[in-house]
Structure formats: structure tokens, C-alpha cells
Amino acid sequence: MTSKSDKITMRETLQIHWRAFKDIRRYCPGAFSVSVLYGTAAALSPYVTVYLSARIINELAGARRLEVLGPLAILAVASGALLTFVTGALLRWKTAKEAEFLERKNRLFADKMLSMDFADIDKVETHDLRSQIAQSETWAGFGFYRFWDQFEKVAQGLAGILGAAVLTISLFTLPVPASAGTFTVLNRPAFIALLVLALAFTAALGPLCDNRAMDHLARCAENSRFGNRVFHGFGFLADDKGRGMDIRMYGQQKIARYYMEKESVFNNGSSALARACRGPIGIWAALGSCASAILTGLIYLFVCVKAWAGAFGVGSVTQYVGAVSALAKNMGVLIEAMGVLRSNVPFMRDIYQFLDIPNQMYQGSLTTEKRSDRQYEVEFQDVSFKYPGSSTWALRHVNIKFRVGRRMAVVGENGSGKTTFIKLLCRLYDPQEGHILLNGIDIRKYNYRDYMALFSVVFQDFQLLAQPLGANVAGAQDYDRTRAEKALIDAGFGERLAAMPAGLDTMLYKEFAEDGVDVSGGEAQKIAIARALYKDAPFIVLDEPTAALDPIAEAEIYAKFNDIAGDKTAVYISHRLSSCKFCDEIAVFDHGQVVQRGTHEQLLADETGKYAQLWHAQAQYYTEAPSPVEV
Numbered sequence: 015m016t017s018k019s020d021k022i023t024m025r026e027t028l029q030i031h032w033r034a035f036k037d038i039r040r041y042c043p044g045a046f047s048v049s050v051l052y053g054t055a056a057a058l059s060p061y062v063t064v065y066l067s068a069r070i071i072n073e074l075a076g077a078r079r080l081e082v083l084g085p086l087a088i089l090a091v092a093s094g095a096l097l098t099f100v101t102g103a104l105l106r107w108k109t110a111k112e113a114e115f116l117e118r119k120n121r122l123f124a125d126k127m128l129s130m131d132f133a134d135i136d137k138v139e140t141h142d143l144r145s146q147i148a149q150s151e152t153w154a155g156f157g158f159y160r161f162w163d164q165f166e167k168v169a170q171g172l173a174g175i176l177g178a179a180v181l182t183i184s185l186f187t188l189p190v191p192a193s194a195g196t197f198t199v200l201n202r203p204a205f206i207a208l209l210v211l212a213l214a215f216t217a218a219l220g221p222l223c224d225n226r227a228m229d230h231l232a233r234c235a236e237n238s239r240f241g242n243r244v245f246h247g248f249g250f251l252a253d254d255k256g257r258g259m260d261i262r263m264y265g266q267q268k269i270a271r272y273y274m275e276k277e278s279v280f281n282n283g284s285s286a287l288a289r290a291c292r293g294p295i296g297i298w299a300a301l302g303s304c305a306s307a308i309l310t311g312l313i314y315l316f317v318c319v320k321a322w323a324g325a326f327g328v329g330s331v332t333q334y335v336g337a338v339s340a341l342a343k344n345m346g347v348l349i350e351a352m353g354v355l356r357s358n359v360p361f362m363r364d365i366y367q368f369l370d371i372p373n374q375m376y377q378g379s380l381t382t383e384k385r386s387d388r389q390y391e392v393e394f395q396d397v398s399f400k401y402p403g404s405s406t407w408a409l410r411h412v413n414i415k416f417r418v419g420r421r422m423a424v425v426g427e428n429g430s431g432k433t434t435f436i437k438l439l440c441r442l443y444d445p446q447e448g449h450i451l452l453n454g455i456d457i458r459k460y461n462y463r464d465y466m467a468l469f470s471v472v473f474q475d476f477q478l479l480a481q482p483l484g485a486n487v488a489g490a491q492d493y494d495r496t497r498a499e500k501a502l503i504d505a506g507f508g509e510r511l512a513a514m515p516a517g518l519d520t521m522l523y524k525e526f527a528e529d530g531v532d533v534s535g536g537e538a539q540k541i542a543i544a545r546a547l548y549k550d551a552p553f554i555v556l557d558e559p560t561a562a563l564d565p566i567a568e569a570e571i572y573a574k575f576n577d578i579a580g581d582k583t584a585v586y587i588s589h590r591l592s593s594c595k596f597c598d599e600i601a602v603f604d605h606g607q608v609v610q611r612g613t614h615e616q617l618l619a620d621e622t623g624k625y626a627q628l629w630h631a632q633a634q635y636y637t638e639a640p641s642p643v644e645v
């Protein structure tokens with residue numbers, strides 16, 4: 015990851031901003047139009063009032079003609095009302111766009127997360143990078159939002175400078191009359207040039223100081239983001255229902271509080287951010303305000319001296335003071351926006367580092383053709399696999415063929431490679447050696463989505479959503495209710511479903527509905543199994559979703575599943591041999607290798623084999639009750 019203090023070149027700044035500009039236009043069309051329009055309107059509208067008020071005051075202080083004053087007053091009121099209306103409408107439009115912008119931006123990150131190779135999702139670095147991006151956004155809006163927001167400020171600054179310049183030119187060009195004596199020095203071009211330079215310098219000084227303050231703030235990002243993570247990790251422990259019992263039982267809040275007070279940038283007065291705020295950030299920000307005050311003083315002095323010397327009337331004093339102050343303010347807005355954009359570059363770097371994570375898995379274009387006979391045969395041929403960054407083989411020389419419509423069990427001790435085997439079967443990873451074939455063709459050559467559609471897996475740590483029961487089962491809001499009901503009944507959830515007043519529309523959990531239903535672990539498993547059945551894929555895999563149950567209960571569920579799997583090819587994973595003894599074939603994994611294969615009887619007959627060894631070691635768990643399914 016690039017460091018925030020890495021040097022930022024002008025070339026990189028331009029490149030990254032050009033790319034961000036194109037990306038934002040693509041994912042949120044209209045975002046720039048509305049912010050530029052609003053920025054311009056907000057910058058220009060005050061000038062109309064400044065100009066018309068000056069004309070009215072000049073007339074009042076001079077000829078006092080009613081036929082001039084009347085239309086001027088009407089114009090001032092009408093234009094003021096119109097501009098307020100337009101600016102207000104644009105602001106509403108921009109606010110609505112902002113909500114869309116944030117939603118689309120989040121979707122951009124979510125799409126990336128969903129489309130990247132699973133191997134990358136599994137990496138700590140990926141999560142770290144994503145979390146850094148999220149923390150920078152939450153902490154100070156750094157990232158895409160900052161870019162969009164400051165783009166508006168650039169438009170506002172430029173429009174404001176232009177408008178103010180038009181109203182200010184005559185301040186410098188209107189001559190002091192000769193009768194003013196030495197004050198005619200104000201008419202000299204050299205004096206005017208010097209004054210413009212002095213004003214520009216003082217105007218730039220304020221925002222430059224502010225930018226220095228911003229740089230110091232950005233330098234605290236790393237530390238502050240960490241503080242934010244601590245805050246998010248520990249700050250809401252007490253609100254987390256699932257942790258309530260553990261916290262009470264073990265007083266975990268003491269650990270959380272200690273950590274929060276020690277690490278958090280907010281609670282810790284000696285943190286880098288707190289010190290920077292008391293030190294350089296505070297000093298630069300104060301100097302910035304000081305420069306602005308000096309500038310305002312200089313402007314008043316110059317305008318008043320020129321008016322006093324007789325260059326223009328009292329009305330013009332309001333115009334010039336207003337316009338020059340606005341000129342300085344808008345120069346400040348522009349310079350500050352440029353500075354913020356620059357300090358945003360390292361955060362945009364992180365974003366693009368994340369969005370540019372390449373998809374390295376080869377994706378073929380072959381379709382798996384929907385076969386009604388479900389004749390999909392998958393074979394592992396001498397497959398070996400190491401997890402990225404690991405030096406040990408998680409699977410070694412695995413040869414297995416799944417026979418269509420049969421039940422295969424994958425058993426072995428924890429850590430023997432069973433889940434890894436399923437991850438490879440579902441092509442979440444590609445093996446480094448060997449091949450996995452579907453109907454004789456390497457699975458890499460198939461379209462990834464088509465291939466994934468062949469599998470329904472119930473993982474050990476499956477997740478349900480706080481959504482209606484039926485939507486959970488179908489994975490969609492619109493679904494076939496009869497099929498969803500059947501899947502739930504097949505999965506053994508029928509009685510519970512009948513007792514639910516809203517049936518399939520019952521909300522699970524309480525996040526989105528007060529009358530949501532909290533289901534037990536066992537019920538959740540049944541819903542997860544129903545979800546796999548609803549998908550109706552030719553392969554169905556149970557990867558120890560029942561690990562939290564006792565061995566006998568697991569055996570019951572597995573055996574029942576045997577009936578409902580129908581003509582599907584079913585794969586059962588368990589470290590408990592008793593759950594799988596009804597299967598047509600059992601593959602015994604040990605240290606990433608398939609050390610034995612056969613039926614339960616065949617395997618048990620080999621007294622010295624791994625299976626017999628595990629069987630006898632585990633026998634105590636299930637000899638007390640007969641296995642529900644006899645082979």
C-alpha cells in the first residue's frame with residue numbers, strides 16, 4: 015500500500031482526478047452538472063444584489079429620481095427573489111443527487127467486492143484496504159465524495175472570481191480627481207499593479223495557511239483511521255444483542271474501555287491528532303483567519319480612501335467592498351479547494367488500488383447447458399492446492415470422481431482439507447496442480463456463473479438476511495411461493511412455518527421489523543437447507559452446517575437429507591463418521607490427501623486404516639443410541 019506521505023506529483027494529481035471525473039460521470043450521471051450549476055449560482059447571485067444596491071444608494075445620495083429608483087427597487091426585489099428561488103431549487107436538486115451519489119459509490123465498492131476473485135476476498139490485505147477506504151470516508155469524507163464536493167468549490171471559486179472581477183475593475187480604473195492633490199497617486203498604473211499584487215498575495219495567504227493545516231490533518235489519517243476502527247470495533251459493544259450475555263458474564267466492557275481510552279484518537283489528549291490540533295493545525299488555521307482579517311482591512315482602507323478622495327460615490331463603496339471581499343473569498347475558496355483536492359490524492363490512490371485488483375482467474379465461455387437428466391460428472395484429477403501465501407499443501411494429489419445422482423461423503427479430522435476440497439469444487443480457488451473436469455472438460459473453460467449455478471452449498475457458517483423468510487429461501491423478492499414452501503417443508507421447517515402467522519412473509523430477525531422472528535440455530539439450519547433445495551442445482555453439498563449439533567442430531571439431519579436430495583448428486587462433509595455412513599462412497603481425508611475410499615463396511619473392514627481408527631475413537635459418541643439409518 016502506498017503511504018500517505020509519498021510524494022504526489024502534478025502528473026499523478028491530474029491523472030487521478032481525470033480518472034475520478036470520468037468514473038463519477040459514469041456511475042452517477044448528472045452529478046457534476048448539478049454541483050457546477052449550484053456552485054456557479056451560489057457564487058454569482060450575491061453580486062446582483064451588491065450591484066443593484068449600489069445603484070440604489072448612489073441614486074439616493076445623488077439625484078434621487080423616482081423614475082430611476084422605482085424600477086431599480088423592483089428589479090432588485092424581483093431578481094433577489096428569483097435568484098434565491100433558483101439557488102434554493104438547485105440546492106435541493108444537489109442534495110437529492112448527493113444521496114444518489116453516496117448510494118452509487120457504495121454500490122461501486124460492493125460490485126468490486128462481489129466480482130473479485132474469491133482468493134482476493136479471502137486476503138487480509140484486501141479487507142484492510144477496503145476498511146481503510148471506508149474509514150477515510152467516515153473520518154473526513156476523503157475519497158470520491160471529497161473530489162465531487164471540491165469540484166463544486168472550484169466551479170464556485172472560478173465563477174465568483176469572474177463575477178467579482180467584473181464589478182471590481184472600475185474600482186481601480188475610476189480616477190481620483192486632480193483636486194485630490196497627493197491622492198492622485200492612486201491613479202498611477204504602477205500603484206494599481208502593486209496594490210492588486212498585495213491584495214492577491216494577502217488573499218492567497220489565508221487559504222494557503224488553511225491548506226497547510228489540512229496537510230497536517232491528512233498526515234494524521236493513519237492514526238485517526240486506526241482510532242476509528244477501534245471505535246467501531248468497541249464503541250458499540252453494549253448495543254450488540256448477541257454479545258450481551260458474554261459482556262455481562264465476563265465484564266468485557268473493561269477491556270473495551272481500556273482499549274478505547276488507550277488507543278482512541280478522540281479520547282486521548284496526547285494522541286497525534288490532538289497534539290496536531292493544539293500545535294500546527296491550530297496555528298496554521300489561526301494564521302489563515304488572521305490573513306483574511308488583514309485583507310478585509312486593506313480593502314476597506316483602499317475603497318474608503320478612494321471614495322474620500324472623490325473617485326466615486328457612497329453607493330459604489332458598498333459595491334466595491336462587497337465585490338473585493340467576494341473576490342478574496344472566492345480566491346480563497348478556489349485555492350483551498352485545490353489544496354483539498356491535492357490532499358485527497360493519496361486517498362484516491364487507495365481507492366484505485368482496491369478497484370484495480372485484477373481478476374486473475376481464467377474465465378472460459380463454454381456454457382454448462384441445462385441438462386434435465388442432470389448428467390453432470392465432476393472429476394478431480396491429481397489436484398494439489400496451497401492457499402495464497404501459504405507454503406503447505408492444503409490438498410495433495412487428490413483424485414476423486416463424483417458419480418451422478420449418488421451420495422458421497424467427505425470425512426476426516428478438522429484441518430484435513432474437506433472444506434478446501436469443496437471450495438475447489440465450487441471454483442472459489444483454482445488448483446496449482448492437476449485439473450478439475452466437468453463432463454471431461456476443465457472447469458476453467460466454462461462460464462463461471464454457469465458453472466456456479468450447478469452447486470448448492472450449505473456452508474458451516476451460512477448467513478441468513480434480516481428479510482422475509484420466503485425471500486431468504488429464494489434469494490429474491492419475487493419468487494415461486496409454492497416451491498419455497500415445499501423446500502421449507504422438505505427441510506423439516508413445515509411445522510414451524512405453519513405456526514408463523516405471516517408464513518413466508520414473516521420477517522426474520524428484528525433489524526427491520528419489531529415483529530421479526532428470531533429463529534434458533536437449528537431452525538436457521540433448516541432454512542439454509544431449504545434455500546439450497548430451492549436453488550435446485552444438480553449438486554448439493556452440506557459442509558458441516560450442523561457442526562453445532564450433537565453427533566446424533568447431525569446424523570438424523572444428514573439421513574433425512576438423503577431422502578430429500580432426490581436425484582441430485584449429494585456431497586456430505588463431516589468430521590463425524592457416523593453422520594455419513596449411509597453414503598454410497600466415503601472419501602477419507604487426512605492431511606490434504608484422500609487416504610481411503612469405499613463404503614462404510616469396506617472402510618471399517620480395514621482395521622489398520624484411518625477410517626477404522628477414527629470410527630473407534632468416535633464410537634463413544636454414538637454407540638449409546640442406534641444410528642437412525644442403517645446401511
Ligand code: ADP
Nearest residue numbers: 136401404408427428429430431432433434435
Ligand atoms: P477441514 O474442512 O477439513 O477442517 P480445511 O479445508 O478448512 O479443513 O483446511 C485445510 C488446511 O488448510 C488447514 O491446514 C487450514 O489451516 C488451511 N486453511 C484453510 N483455510 C485457509 C485459508 N483461507 N488460508 C490459509 N490456509 C487455510
